[in-house]
Amino acid sequence: MKPTGLLPGTLDMLILKAISLEPLHGYGVLLRIQQVSDEALHIPQGSLYPALYRLEHAGLISSEWGESDNRRRAKYYALTEPGRRRLQDEQANWNRMTKAIASAMAAVPGKG
Amino acid sequence: MLNRLRSFLRAIAGRRRFEDEMSAEVRFHLDARAADLERLGLSRADAARRARAEFGGVDVMKEDARRARRLGIVEWGRDVAGDVRRGCRTLSASPLFAGISILSMGLSIGANVAVFAVVDSLLLRPLPLADHDRLVSIRELRRSDPTVARPTSYATFEAWRTQAADAMELAALRPTTVRLTDGGDADRYAGARVSWNLFGVLDLQPAFGRSLISDDDRPGAQPVALLSDALWQERYAGRHDVVGSSMVIDGVAHTIVGIMPRDLSHLALRRTLFDSKVWIPITAAVDRDRARDRTVTVYARLLDDISREAANTRLDVIARALEASESTQYEGWRATADTLTVGFSSTTRLMLTTAMGAVAFLLCLVCANLASLTLARTGARRRDIATRLALGASRPRIVRQLFSETAVLVAASLPLGVAAAHLALQSDAGLAVTIGVIDSRALWFAILVAIGVGVLAGLVPALLAVRSSRVTTLAGHSRSHTTVGPEYSRLSGGLVVAEVALAVTLLIGASLFARSFQQALHQEGTFDTSHILMVTVSGGTGVIDESIRRLAALPGVLSVAASTSIPLRTAGARTPLVIDHDKVTAGNPITAHVTGVTAAFFESLKVPITQGRMFSPADVAAGTPVAVVNGTLARRVWPGVNAIGARVRIAGASGAWLTVVGVSEDILSWDVSNRPVPTVHVPYAHAAGTETRLIVRAAGDPSPLIRPARDAMLELDPTHSVSATTMTAEHHSALSRNRSLAWLFSLIGSIALLLASFGVYGVLSYFVSARTYEIGVRAALGADGRALVAHFMKMGMRMLAAGALLGTAGALALVGIVRGLLHGVSADPIGIAGVVALLTLIGATAAWLPAHRAATVDPLIALRDP
Numbered sequence: 007m008k009p010t011g012l013l014p015g016t017l018d019m020l021i022l023k024a025i026s027l028e029p030l031h032g033y034g035v036l037l038r039i040q041q042v043s044d045e046a047l048h049i050p051q052g053s054l055y056p057a058l059y060r061l062e063h064a065g066l067i068s069s070e071w072g073e074s075d076n077r078r079r080a081k082y083y084a085l086t087e088p089g090r091r092r093l094q095d096e097q098a099n100w101n102r103m104t105k106a107i108a109s110a111m112a113a114v115p116g117k118g
Numbered sequence: 119m120l121n122r123l124r125s126f127l128r129a130i131a132g133r134r135r136f137e138d139e140m141s142a143e144v145r146f147h148l149d150a151r152a153a154d155l156e157r158l159g160l161s162r163a164d165a166a167r168r169a170r171a172e173f174g175g176v177d178v179m180k181e182d183a184r185r186a187r188r189l190g191i192v193e194w195g196r197d198v199a200g201d202v203r204r205g206c207r208t209l210s211a212s213p214l215f216a217g218i219s220i221l222s223m224g225l226s227i228g229a230n231v232a233v234f235a236v237v238d239s240l241l242l243r244p245l246p247l248a249d250h251d252r253l254v255s256i257r258e259l260r261r262s263d264p265t266v267a268r269p270t271s272y273a274t275f276e277a278w279r280t281q282a283a284d285a286m287e288l289a290a291l292r293p294t295t296v297r298l299t300d301g302g303d304a305d306r307y308a309g310a311r312v313s314w315n316l317f318g319v320l321d322l323q324p325a326f327g328r329s330l331i332s333d334d335d336r337p338g339a340q341p342v343a344l345l346s347d348a349l350w351q352e353r354y355a356g357r358h359d360v361v362g363s364s365m366v367i368d369g370v371a372h373t374i375v376g377i378m379p380r381d382l383s384h385l386a387l388r389r390t391l392f393d394s395k396v397w398i399p400i401t402a403a404v405d406r407d408r409a410r411d412r413t414v415t416v417y418a419r420l421l422d423d424i425s426r427e428a429a430n431t432r433l434d435v436i437a438r439a440l441e442a443s444e445s446t447q448y449e450g451w452r453a454t455a456d457t458l459t460v461g462f463s464s465t466t467r468l469m470l471t472t473a474m475g476a477v478a479f480l481l482c483l484v485c486a487n488l489a490s491l492t493l494a495r496t497g498a499r500r501r502d503i504a505t506r507l508a509l510g511a512s513r514p515r516i517v518r519q520l521f522s523e524t525a526v527l528v529a530a531s532l533p534l535g536v537a538a539a540h541l542a543l544q545s546d547a548g549l550a551v552t553i554g555v556i557d558s559r560a561l562w563f564a565i566l567v568a569i570g571v572g573v574l575a576g577l578v579p580a581l582l583a584v585r586s587s588r589v590t591t592l593a594g595h596s597r598s599h600t601t602v603g604p605e606y607s608r609l610s611g612g613l614v615v616a617e618v619a620l621a622v623t624l625l626i627g628a629s630l631f632a633r634s635f636q637q638a639l640h641q642e643g644t645f646d647t648s649h650i651l652m653v654t655v656s657g658g659t660g661v662i663d664e665s666i667r668r669l670a671a672l673p674g675v676l677s678v679a680a681s682t683s684i685p686l687r688t689a690g691a692r693t694p695l696v697i698d699h700d701k702v703t704a705g706n707p708i709t710a711h712v713t714g715v716t717a718a719f720f721e722s723l724k725v726p727i728t729q730g731r732m733f734s735p736a737d738v739a740a741g742t743p744v745a746v747v748n749g750t751l752a753r754r755v756w757p758g759v760n761a762i763g764a765r766v767r768i769a770g771a772s773g774a775w776l777t778v779v780g781v782s783e784d785i786l787s788w789d790v791s792n793r794p795v796p797t798v799h800v801p802y803a804h805a806a807g808t809e810t811r812l813i814v815r816a817a818g819d820p821s822p823l824i825r826p827a828r829d830a831m832l833e834l835d836p837t838h839s840v841s842a843t844t845m846t847a848e849h850h851s852a853l854s855r856n857r858s859l860a861w862l863f864s865l866i867g868s869i870a871l872l873l874a875s876f877g878v879y880g881v882l883s884y885f886v887s888a889r890t891y892e893i894g895v896r897a898a899l900g901a902d903g904r905a906l907v908a909h910f911m912k913m914g915m916r917m918l919a920a921g922a923l924l925g926t927a928g929a930l931a932l933v934g935i936v937r938g939l940l941h942g943v944s945a946d947p948i949g950i951a952g953v954v955a956l957l958t959l960i961g962a963t964a965a966w967l968p969a970h971r972a973a974t975v976d977p978l979i980a981l982r983d984p
Contacts, residue, residue: 053179
């Protein structure tokens with residue numbers, strides 16, 4: 007699939023989703039999102055860390071220094087309870103919106 | 119919420135750690151990416167480069183990251199700092215505007231703070247005494263007319279003290295002048311004889327040593343004294359060994375037992391204590407018999423749970439008892455206890471109010487000036503503002519940026535203002551009332567004023583500018599109409615009109631006070647002061663003849679006379695008279711000022727005797743009881759009848775009936791009322807007091823005689839204390855209030871006029887530059903340059919005329935308020951005409967300059983740049 011840009015406002019949701027399965031460091035989040043979207047979503051790397059810090063500041067994720075696969079120190083981010091709730095909300099919103107837009111786009115002339 | 123706080127605190131406290139961690143994270147990220155890229159086949163170096171390129175700007179990211187971790191406030195703080203910096207930069211591009219604004223705002227804030235400090239000290243603050251609502255002053259008021267009061271005699275005080283002891287504690291104070299001799303020149307100071315418990319009653323403790331005790335206040339006690347802090351500093355340089363040492367006061371050695379603290383220098387307290395600097399027990403020098411010697415002021419502290427009403431009732435009972443007693447001196451008088459307020463005359467209050475009004479006007483003017491100039495400046499940037507709004511900048515943000523310039527100006531002028539106020543108060547200039555310190559109340563006032571100025575002069579124009587910058591200003595080149603919005607030019611113009619009006623009002627005030635001062639100086643009916651020297655000596659009757667002889671022997675002296683007092687500056691104490699006349703009504707006793715004079719008195723003052731004659735040396739030598747009354751008294755007591763031959767007696771004294779031998783012209787007092795006081799002049803020998811005033815008439819300028827006169831007196835008796843001034847100097851100092859006001863208003867008025875003219879110039883300049891395009895079109899089409907100049911001049915003159923009319927109307931309306939300060943001057947057409955002329959001259963110049971610029975606009979340049 008051709009890589010597309012992110013819709014504004016969805017970065018936070020994607021990060022939360024990526025972390026929801028297991029704690030990841032920044033680079034890991036990047037890879038995970040690319041992976042699960044079939045390489046379609048490429049996050050601009052300059053906005054990743056500010057978003058992570060913002061989410062942490064808002065209490066939706068927490069951070070902890072740990073060891074990576076190749077025994078290097080890295081900061082791992084995990085979802086908090088409020089973060090989990092926010093993810094559910096955002097997901098619900100997103101689904102609602104896409105359904106609405108999809109039905110609007112499927113309108114055929116004459117059908118109103 | 120807690121998370122945010124934690125994160126914020128961590129951000130503040132652990133900034134270093136945060137930075138390190140962020141760097142570590144980035145490094146890890148880049149390394150991991152490079153490793154992945156290497157696995158895909160790139161060389162190490164390429165992989166690293168590619169990883170970095172993909173990541174993007176690390177520093178920008180770090181900046182965003184930092185921002186994300188902060189709370190709004192810190193970010194806001196950085197924004198504000200940026201605005202301030204930008205504001206400073208913009209201001210430094212127009213240093214003239216900035217300089218004048220800071221200077222004018224600083225000076226007017228300073229003036230307001232200074233006047234406020236004075237008013238605060240005098241009128242607003244309560245006396246700094248503990249439980250001051252328990253303190254009263256007891257005065258004797260006439261039963262028939264409670265507006266008339268008289269000072270008390272010591273005998274009366276003692277009567278009160280014994281009979282009211284269970285209701286209040288009384289203490290007496292008698293102001294006097296003391297001579298301090300310290301092995302050198304005698305120096306005269308204001309002092310007071312006080313009851314031993316006065317400071318206890320007033321709840322003032324000495325700073326060093328002890329206060330007076332009851333043993334000090336007995337006849338025959340060891341003479342002791344208390345010194346004020348000011349005197350202690352002046353004569354003893356604050357040496358601590360002064361307590362216990364001896365000081366010669368009025369020729370008698372006194373032991374100094376204590377020093378009073380410095381905060382007695384608070385003006386209100388000083389006046390309560392009659393500005394005395396040395397305190398001596400009162401019993402030692404009391405003349406109980408001299409009922410005429412009424413110089414005692416009585417203070418009392420009400421005992422617990424005695425109300426003022428109860429105290430007054432008790433005093434009334436005592437007064438009636440005294441009236442019923444033998445002595446006639448109590449007839450018709452009762453006693454009342456009043457709360458201790460510092461009695462500033464209504465004139466002083468009026469003067470202070472006037473001064474406050476004047477400086478407030480100036481401040482308004484400065485505000486208006488700054489506001490109109492700010493409007494002009496932001497008006498020129500409206501296109502710029504509109505662009506930014508269109509690009510999505512928030513309105514509050516832009517308002518804040520515009521406001522920050524004014525805020526910088528105000529912030530710079532505040533310390534300038536406070537410093538100026540401090541200097542003004544220290545220098546004791548003008549107002550003739552010294553208070554002196556900028557304290558925390560004054561500082562708060564200054565800050566409040568500065569905020570007010572900032573809001574009015576900065577915030578309002580900024581809001582207006584943003585509100586009126588609509589997208590339409592961007593729409594093409596506004597060729598068909600000016601880029602000046604109608605509300606803008608109206609507001610700017612209106613502000614300038616207001617400025618001019620204020621300036622005109624102040625200047626008219628200045629001319630009024632100046633005229634009033636002139637009037638007071640040359641008041642018809644006051645005697646000619648130009649050739650008179652006044653020598654004041656503390657001493658008794660004995661030396662009078664010798665003093666007169668010595669002074670008369672000085673070169674250029676025409677005549678010398680002595681008197682016990684001259685009621686020129688103040689009304690003087692008045693004594694009741696008893697008239698030997700069957701027409702006088704018993705219920706209306708006459709009071710008059712009684713003064714003892716020598717034969718040459720009227721001659722020296724050049725005050726004529728209109729009827730009868732002056733008492734002759736024969737009268738004095740024989741001791742015949744004679745008197746000369748002044749015209750006011752004669753008209754009051756013997757209207758339409760010849761007063762010569764009538765008899766009067768001083769009430770309460772054991773003296774004989776005095777026969778009136780002459781009537782003199784009135785000597786008008788020097789205060790605003792210029793009222794003459796009914797006066798009875800008796801031969802000096804019959805009325806000697808503690809002070810003598812010698813009047814020396816010189817043939818020419820009396821000032822060279824000051825030294826010789828003083829020396830002659832000191833030679834006579836070195837322990838006397840002498841002061842000599844010319845009568846003209848006395849007169850001037852008596853009129854200092856008026857002169858100060860004239861000076862204050864002139865200064866403020868001139869500054870106001872300059873600022874208003876600057877305002878006119880500024881606004882017209884703005885109009886011209888706003889319409890440059892239109893002017894260019896007209897010029898290109900062949901319009902006459904003169905017509906352009908005329909057009910703008912008309913605009914300017916219209917503003918000036920409107921302002922002048924408003925200002926004159928305002929001044930005339932306000933004259934009624936300050937009438938009490940003016941010596942009979944109410945309208946001054948010449949002065950008004952002069953002000954208008956001055957305004958026209960300066961204002962027209964200010965208007966002409968930009969108008970002239972309009973005419974010299976090069977059409978090519980104007981058309982090119984809309």
